[in-house]
Amino acid sequence: MAGRQKLMRDFDADIFRGEVVEPTPNELAIQIPDVVRLISNCASARLAASCSGLLYGPSLHPSVLRVEAMVQLAMTKAIGQSPVTDDVVKSLFDALGQTSLALFEESPADVQASTVWFQSQNFRVLNGVWRANACYLQRVLWIVETMPDDGRFDEFTLCIKSLLTLSEVSCNRARAQPNWLGNRESLRRLSNAEVISPSIVRFTQEDLDSLGIIRNSLRPFVSSRERMRDAENVSIAGSPMHRYPLLEDGSELVLAMPTAIGIAIREFVVRFAIGNGMQDTFAAALVKSYEHWLNDERVFGADKQNPIVFESTPIGPIAELRLKQEGGEFAQLLFLVDDTNSIGVTDTVGLCSADSKIKRILNEKIRQCFEESRATGRYERGITLIVPCGLGRTLSLPEISCPDHDWYIENIDVDDLVHLSRTEEIDAFYLTKVLRARAKAETLGLTFNRDIDFVNFVAFARHNDGNVVPHSEVPEDARNKAIDIQIAPDFVADLRSFSHQRTDMRLATRADGSAIRVRRSVAHISDFSCLAPTYTSPTSTEAETASVYLASDAHWWFILCNQPLNSVGYERYQMLLTWLRRTIPLVQPIAEDKEFASVELHFRFTSPLLYLVDEIPGTLPTMEEIEDEIDVNVDPERNVISLTVGAKFEAGFGHATNVSELALIRQVIVGVAEWSGRALEANEIEQLANAITGGPDGRHMHAMVGLTFRDGFAAQLNQDAIIPDLLDDGILNLGMAFRIEPRENGRTIISGKSEALLFLNRLVTTLEDGLCDRLRRLDRTKLITKLVFNHERAVFRRDLWRRTSKSNLAIHDDYPAALDTIVNRNRRYDSCIQPTRLVIEAAICECPIEGGLEPGPSDLSELMTWINSISILGGWSDAIHMDAMKPELEITPLGKVLSDPEFERQILQPFYTKATKIAITDSAEKQANLYPATHSLNKNADREPKQAFEAAFEKEFGFPAKNIETLLVELLGIGEKEFALTYQIEEAELVKRLSMTEIGPNAQAMINEFTLRSRATWRIADIDDDIDVYHQRSEEYRAKDTHCWKLRRRLSLLRRPLIELAPELLYIVPGIVQESLTYTMNNYYYGAIRQQDLKCAEMAKWKSVIGHEKGTEFAIRVSDALEKLGWITRVERKLTEILGKRLDRDYGDVDVLAYDSASGRVLVIECKSLHYHKTHGEVAEQMSDWRGLTYAKGKRDDLRKHLDRIEVLSAHIQRIRKYLKTTDEVAIEPWLIFENPVPMLHAWRNIDIETKFASFMEIESLFIRI
Structure with missing residues (x-):
């Protein structure tokens, strides 16, 4: 086990004995006397400057603690005047790596630098070893900015801004980028390449003057002999340099501890409040700061209808947020704000003892939530998250007992909670699932060290694709004895960096000089462009929705004006965001000679609505006509370019190529050129516009002709589907083999064809039994309805990605990355389409018609996961039976079943990837035919009617092939008339309707042919099989007809798309019916049906x-x-x-x-x-x-x-x-x-x-x- 995947942590040497306590500078000096003698000849401030510059090196981020120790040794042990050489710095760094300090060096738990904002400016600060350093600093800065602006606090705020300015300038000199982790592993030795010039942290009086900084405003943060008294006898983390990070070196200032900016300002503000009798006011402002931030972040669903509101309690301000998810899952978040009591003693990073009443009060709140949850119609499980919200000091919380074995309680820092909430796939119920996985692992003999940070544990499971323990890293003897699991502490850093990068927040300057807060906008259509410097204002109004491209030297705004906040407004906003990302890098050179800080492009669309496809005029406007209807008005004084877009812009979407958006981009270029005072030739405009749009195929907006029934329900279906959760797969795999194989002294390798097939068949049967047990708890109609809607959303979203693939590929310069993203999105939706169909097939038989429970998202994910596992294991059985896969299985110590990886890795995965890429490429080639200007109504042009086929079809089915088209028209027609994505209908009523068409007497036969009937059991027993509660015999069908790992089965939903919910009651899903009947006709017409499945010679x-x-x-x-x-x-x-x-x-x-x-x-x-x-x-x-x-x-x-x-x-x-x-x-x-x-x-x-x-x-x- 190597690298950060390592579970069991170890150290290079076991030479340190006794209690493990972070050393002081004096204790470190004793361990490296030769190096201390060497540095004693150096000038203290100069050595400190040479050391502190290392804190900006990305490769030294894991060594922050060591570098801080170097600075403190410089301050306490360097007493000479000798010059500081690189060799001295390297010797000190290398020597400290061999001391007891090495026990405390860990991979970074947070990004190297973060952005905070204060008084309309952004400032970068180094986080150092302090968790959530920038987060707590921002809360304090928010409080300071809300203080009365009446002049009383000007000197106070000036001090803060001055120190922040030094931090920003130093980061700029070092080119330190925010939100990045830097290196993972600590350096053993320092090379010349890692040594950074001390000029990064040195400031002359001339520097201060140029920055507008008054030297005295920095006085509260400057170290002095008095302030550094006894510094050599306190731990590195407790050094007074964290409050006083500046040094004076003659006339210059040195930012000796840049990682302490956050702590220094927090301490300064707190002590100012205490010293001026404002501690209660400060504490109240801290509550408001958190209330504002958490609601603004909409943490785990907090919004105007379900806000986070703090109330006074005997133990300080507490806010409670309750969440409920269908399926009987509940969550409670308890936010506890630091009341600042005793903060003068503990400082902002110390340990704070909890109030003696806290255990009783928290117990009462948790018990009340639990009782009310259990009293609802369905209760399965719940979680309470206790969230301390403070200034950085650690709240010592008592251990609180869970009210129920299915109710979990965890403590979580507020900053981490926000990071989790920002991560797309994580919500409170995801956290419950992580804890369920941990609990199941513990039943298999694993013990997780309770010192493991909960969020790090979540990040670890996420990193390992839903496995709370990587099966490959568990020792072989774990099967027969208990194993203690320790997890490297840096997995959470990945999650924090991911969150920071995707949701980076900062201030952006408007054209009028005002600053507003913006958040990075992750590209909604792609994964690969999410880190473009495009940001949006989180507060949108009908007056404007603002997005900005933060170039290195200016801010470029695209502002959608006078647009209602509806689906039309959202699409136009997304369109502008797409072109903002591509336009600004290419038009910036036009304005290279113009001095400006910010420019705004205002877009107004005269048409209040997007055209429906059937509303687009028969004669489409040309690009020139659209361009002529886009009015450009330039205000050079205000740095505003206004574009008013006429109605022809909407009509142009009917073209197969990009006409409308190309015209808009051309006018944007014209406007920028006029504002810049540049004259562009027509060919220059054309070249720029084509480069921005990626040619005629690049576009965001589409007016495609509806090809399927689903296309008429885009508003309902253009939502994300529930995808099988990897955590559910991880939970199911834990102990899977032990369902049929003894855990202790059982087999680890199962080899040989007969043995492998026997094992797999038994395991499949056991899992099928478990699936049926789960289905028998759930209401049939409610479950099938949710499964169907999930299926329809997934198909719609997948098809949308395919249909627009040509445009997406065109507007992204990295074609392979763009194609891979589209392939991954297709895989994402494919991962739930087939499993959803398979669960429906089982649900119509196993779920009770009445009296079942209401299913929720977790039920859907779990059911799809179970059916997926059954399909995979059954597929392995088939592959081994046909000698395509090696007949050898492995059972891991935790009961996961592994097969020979070569079949999957070398054949299946590359085959599926290649096939998907070809399907996407084919869709891209056909995209041009999907628009009104080019679409052909001859949908079956590639399937010519042939008399021999018609005769064979009628012989095979007992009714003519043309009746299929009539059936399809009738079933879709009912849905269109009722504008219903799905509907229920009595079978007798449907037969009656069909009998009145050309289908006539064949109506019942057709219904029988295409209806998936409910049966006593999902699985069918063959003649030689035993009958039990899970298997019943059928005269017409065999067991293989329900083997879900086989395609083209007679009892599949794709073969029989009419769903019998109950006797004589059919559930019609026109989208599935259309897909199924087309699939069936094509399979027979093109000979895709297997010979053994055909009934007649014709x-x-x-x-x-x-x-x-x-x-x-x-x-x-x-x-x-x-x-x-x-x-x-x-x-x-x-x-x-x-x-x-x-x-x-x-x-x-x-x-x-x-x-x-x-x-x-x-x-x-x-x-x-x-x-x-x-x-x-x-x-x-x-x-x-x-x-x-x-x-x-x-x-x-x-x-x-x-x-x-x-x-x-x-x-x-x-x-x-x-x-x-x-x-x-x-x-x-x-x-x-x-x-x-x-x-x-x-x-x-x-x-x-x-x-x-x-x-x-x-x-x-x-x-x-x-």
């Missing part, structure tokens, strides 16, 4: 015919592609024709024979247009047809047939030359060309299979003639 014959037609069409495409490259080709030639002789048997055709006369290469190509397979079993089955084997009775698989043809042709080179009419030497190259992504392309990469292989899209790169 359809089997059609499958053969269409398969041959598709094969021929693909061979012709391959031939045409090669001919374009200059090859001479022949399509579908018998070996007997090529060789001019009879053979011992029919070897079949050569799909494409290609010849290059220049090189003598002869390509013998087998062309295969195979169907896309997804599951483990289907992939394994497809691979089994391509192993190059000959089976019993001489049957050969597809690869063997190809290789046999190559063998015969290779034995008759002269006959091939004769067929090609050449006397030159020729060389045969065997090739397999696949039309679609197939797993074999990945499985064969490192295997010699006697033939070359490629996909169709690789032809041009592989076969270009030289």
